[in-house]
Amino acid sequence: MAKRKKDIKVKNSDGITRVKPVRNVGTDEDGRKIQNIAIKRSDGSTTTTRYADGQEIGQTYQPKKMRKKRVKKLKVNKRLPRKLKTVKAPTYTSPEVTLDDDAKQQVAKKQEVKKKKEERDARIEARKKGKGKRKVRRIKRKVVDAVKTTTRKVKRKLTRGPKARKVKNLVSGGTNLLR
Secondary structure: OOOOOOOEEEEEOOEEEEEOOOEEEEEOOOOOEEEEEEEEOOOOOEEEEEEEOOEEEEEEEEOOOOOOOOOOOOOOOOOOOOOOOOOOOOOOOOOOOOOOHHHHHHHHHHHHHHHHHHHHHHHHHHHHOOHHHHHHHHHHHHHHHHHHHHHHHHHHHHOOOOOOEEEEOOOOOOEEEEO
């Protein structure tokens, strides 16, 4: 794979301009070789020059992308919709629905499933009825126990023992810590 050519940096009055390497675009109808040279200026604009067999055939200038201006939202009350006219409701009677045997079987199956689900939910609710208070009591007990132990732990950290004193040991010559 060919190594990519680097941009040529040119210093001028408005900063550093980058000249991109020549790009071979292809050939036109007449069989001429088309090449592009892009010049990127420091103000953000780009100029692309096209050449056909070394002769300039065109140039495009792309200015810097403009930043979209943010429109300030007006602080007004929410718009109310205009009052709608009272329109007479259309009268329509739908034709009677007739079900064939297959459709009737499906409807019956759906109703059966729904009934079984309701029965199961009722059984679960009946089982749950007396458990609520017990659970709350258990949680309360756990919280109380936790509070008791934590207060003891915090107290142990806060209450400091007597300050340690450094005493010189006359025999060994080192220092002992006395509490």
